[in-house]
Amino acid sequence: MRRVGSLAIGFLAIVFSLPLLAAVQNLVFSPLDGGPLDYRPRQEAAAESPDGALSVRVLRQRDRSYSCCAGARVFVRVYGRDGSLRYEKLIGSDGAWSELDAKYRIIFDADKIQVLRYECRAGCANPNFVISMAELR
Numbered sequence: 493m494r495r496v497g498s499l500a501i502g503f504l505a506i507v508f509s510l511p512l513l514a515a516v517q518n519l520v521f522s523p524l525d526g527g528p529l530d531y532r533p534r535q536e537a538a539a540e541s542p543d544g545a546l547s548v549r550v551l552r553q554r555d556r557s558y559s560c561c562a563g564a565r566v567f568v569r570v571y572g573r574d575g576s577l578r579y580e581k582l583i584g585s586d587g588a589w590s591e592l593d594a595k596y597r598i599i600f601d602a603d604k605i606q607v608l609r610y611e612c613r614a615g616c617a618n619p620n621f622v623i624s625m626a627e628l629r
Contacts, residue, residue, distance in 0.1 A: 567581060595610040
């Protein structure tokens with residue numbers, strides 16, 4: 493009878509500690525960087541082409557590796573009229589969520605799509621990203 497009781501207590505301890513372990517996904521991760529604990533992409537900017545054929549989204553997502561050199565990523569996705577993904581490219585990566593806090597603006601031209609950063613921290617090599625319409629065909 494004692495063995496069954498100790499097994500039950502051990503089982504309950506495991507069941508109640510699983511949600512706590514799920515919340516602390518990686519001990520290297522620092523919640524002080526102001527980012528979310530999950531990996532779901534967060535939309536930073538969105539725009540639709542004047543003819544409605546394309547829509548562009550700029551997304552920021554926590555990196556699954558939680559490495560010291562790539563904690564968060566910013567990427568751009570272009571969708572067609574039917575909602576299918578036509579283009580995806582990584583446009584920024586950094587060690588902390590808060591280091592990628594730039595605001596973005598999307599501009600459609602006749603032959604290109606520009607993703608412009610409003611502010612760029614020191615050392616940023618190319619604050620703008622250009623997608624050629626030829627790449628989307």
